[in-house]
Amino acid sequence: MSDLLEAYARVAGQDAVDQLQQLSAPMKGAKFVHVNSTRVGGGVAEILMKMVPLMNELGIDTSWEVITGEDKFYQCTKSMHNALQGDQVHISEDLLKAYEETNSRNADLLRPALENADYVIIHDPQPAPLLKLCPNRKGKWVWRCHIDASNPHPPVWNYLSGYVQDYDASFFSLADFAQQLPHTQYLIPPSIDPLSDKNMELSQAEIDSTYEEFNLDPKRPIMLQVSRYDRFKDPLGVIEAYKLTKQSIPEIQLVLAGGGATDDPEGEEVLKEVRGSAGKDTDIHILLLPSDAHKTINALQRVSDIVLQKSLKEGFGLTVTEAMWKGKPVIGGNTGGIRLQIINHHTGFLVDSPQGAALRIQQLLQDPEKLREMGIQAKEYVRENFLNTRHLREILSLFTALDNKSKNIIKPS
16 A cells, blocks of 8 residues: 555544545546646635545546636636525626636637546536537546535526536535436535645644744634635624624634635635724734645644634535644534534534624633533544545545446445
């Protein structure tokens, strides 16, 4: 067994690696392609950054392709993303034309790799039209939706489903997100990589240097939210929860740590709103981090007493998983994939408002033993459910089911 697989076995257990080797054995040498719209920023890129090397280590010839476009394309796909999450968004014909033309141009470049692949996963709406643009494909194609599509804006979903319906299958993070489609749908939650810079163990010196780097006081409690500057992540609600907490715990410090994604054109506007809400409060630290600041985020999560992810909509929320892996209780928005991770009162708290978040922050800071116990439970819950070894096992099971569709085998749930 390779050094990489042995490293995963030490963290996730030997059984997890044995299962991956068994499932991947029939696929050795097969060509597997992932396609998304960005190589940096966001949970999809982070997942693929580690999953692709792991698949190659198992003997599957795996590549990761990224489609690119101009401003109108990203405006269109951001609107699609918001519409799938329930916003009543009208997307103009001009933007839809840019979406279609961009996919057509990318298909011209990617067609040889995609049509010769044995297995293809197309991630999210951005590259969804590629299936129709590759008429001579030979392999199995699956559409993966990472978004909370539980209540999509009907005109946008109707448009997008015209591209999605012909896939061999699709998979979503939660049952609530799945939509009516004429093919089999699977439920596969995302995951984190425990060996990545963002999740690996750090030395005490690396952790301690974080206080000085960001002017944080190690003697005072720290609350943290890590996320893109996106309205659905509710950074303004986090600041409100901080201000409410500060009335009873005046020594509290807040860190908002985020960055941008190359396919998200709204980030600058939201960041400006966040800075305006923070005003001149020197205990609010607004960080704009580069896409490769993985160890920095790791250290920030470790120095924080409480981590928030107060999203209003959330496909899954890998920042929740990451913080729980560090043994932190998470206070999260009562929505989407956050509900799959935070077992209320056990691995953290689910909240519906800034007032609710402030109440739970105060409760945990005033009860250190409860905070510690919740953190222990949170880490074990991630170990059992949300590491990338489990994630890849379920993806390989999905394609095994598709390969054996006519052989009456049991499909993964």
